[in-house]
Amino acid sequence: MPFDKHTRLIVREREPFNAEPSPDLLRQAPITPNELFFVRNHAAVPVVDAVAYRLLVDGMVDKSLTLTLEDIKRDFPKRTVTATLQCAGNRREDFMKIEEIPGEVAWGAEAISNAVWAGAALRDVLVAAGVHVKVAHAAFVGLDEVEKRNERFGFGGSIPLEKALNGEVLLAYEMNGEPLPMVHGFPVRAVVPGYIGARSVKWLERIKLQTEPSDNYYQAHAYKLFPPHVRAETADWENALMLGEQSLNAVICRPVDGATLEKGAVIVQGYAVAGGNRRVERVDVSIDGGETWTVADWESENQSWAWRFWQARIELPPGAQQIVVRAWDSAANTQPEDARRIWNFKGYMNNAWHKVNVIQK
């Protein structure tokens, strides 16, 4: 399906369809409109018939469930959560300037968006199925068909049961008050607030309760974090850091990199996201490489699961200038300064200080 037609998104890959908005479009509203929400797919978008659709909940449960879309809407209270999803590969493009990362999507800093999701709480569905004591993970599989290692399978991943039982994890069938768009997982997707986007599996076909994390390629192999010196040939996949919660991140959306600015004070605007259930507590902007900082003001609410828009007014001397940003979370963690120190050959979790270069007239 030609999802790259009539889109205002920057298309990073046509098939599978991968696209993100421009920084300027992204920063227009704290709730991203559906048509501007970044798209990260690993296979062709499946066309799912809403009437024929069935969601299987099985594994270590008292009673396996086979749910229609109508069952999900009718049998469980409708829950609403505002949540930011972010691809683990967001800001990979800046990593690629340090060293090439073959075979991965070259995301700018806009593989992130925020929406109001509505659906059944996963918790309520799991309670109805009756989860066994020994269960430690809820594993999702989608209806899409990925091809890897000569096999075809649905994209999948898992989350710890502790997270799955929190009310904020949804089996979402609405996005910003509309039925889930096809590219975003129609008719039902998982939405796992605070986690990397890959765990919010789209076109959800099955939820299996089990003792171990998912053995799906995208949990057991991809989405793992390695130290900077490791390459594909030397990677010990078994012992690498398995990604889960998002890391703390902050990005400058305006002015954009390379902009020439008029004389006068500059309004710097961007987003910050805390990850997990933490909140963004402070955002600092610097024009001297971190020697001194201006504390930003807030342009949106401070809530769990959602990014926070910020703005700072700065006086910039004439000439070529660099603006940098860093955020602080509610545990007083801040971001690493130098992307080279956290570079990894898969290009995940770039949360080094974001920098834009501008010319001040």
Next chain:
Amino acid sequence: MPFDKHTRLIVREREPFNAEPSPDLLRQAPITPNELFFVRNHAAVPVVDAVAYRLLVDGMVDKSLTLTLEDIKRDFPKRTVTATLQCAGNRREDFMKIEEIPGEVAWGAEAISNAVWAGAALRDVLVAAGVHVKVAHAAFVGLDEVEKRNERFGFGGSIPLEKALNGEVLLAYEMNGEPLPMVHGFPVRAVVPGYIGARSVKWLERIKLQTEPSDNYYQAHAYKLFPPHVRAETADWENALMLGEQSLNAVICRPVDGATLEKGAVIVQGYAVAGGNRRVERVDVSIDGGETWTVADWESENQSWAWRFWQARIELPPGAQQIVVRAWDSAANTQPEDARRIWNFKGYMNNAWHKVNVIQK
């Protein structure tokens, strides 16, 4: 009381008594023996009679409780939690090398320890009292007497109700299987795993349920985080970051700073702590300022609330060398590199890469 007699701790202040173990002693066992556990007090240690002791639970509750030590032991199940406490001022000494921080304790990197705590779950006590819907914070006050601004009051602080209702927050009366020592809060203290030590109020006199955070000096004023350029005279206390969860941290305990090392491979050992309910997922050690890293091995379990001991074997060239360490938490956050970038005039939350300088023979 002369708490500095017969101690193996390094005494940073005699009255109030503030002391920490040496790095080498701290690293001897993952469970710190009571006599080696760091001590952070803000006033003289109160002498509390265990029979006369009463804990008041009041504020927005259905029924105020006045509990004796025996009530707490008898009426609520005994819960055990292994938890690391860390002073928000841990590693302040390294901040002081950048610029002086007058009026604060010069902590090394050992204002942190780990113990097995036992007591009533705060949750169970709050359920017994019946917490009102509008409550947002549980505020603790101790029996010690701080003098500040010509007033005398008990040291205090608060935690969000959401945290207070988690099973891991204890009203502890035992530390490593023994009654709580006097300097550690006999007969009862709060233990708030994952939070800065200041919230684990000792010699607990009162727990008040309320809509706002505590207005005690140590919540409303002290223990706030400022950007590097702010000084006491320019501080906007109202709008500063109020500390809560601990930040991610890692420290090299062996070899100690300034050591001369024998020829051969060096075993580097230390601790790492994730903060909040996160876990430490990786520790990296570098001998070239972060250009390349050695991933450390684990010397203790990976559990919520407790630090993790790690060890790395490295080959060090002859001459003056610097060893640095950084940790990664379960949300793929790592630590900032440069202490100057996070320096603050109160000297809190130094979690820059820890560095030790050694001479290799």
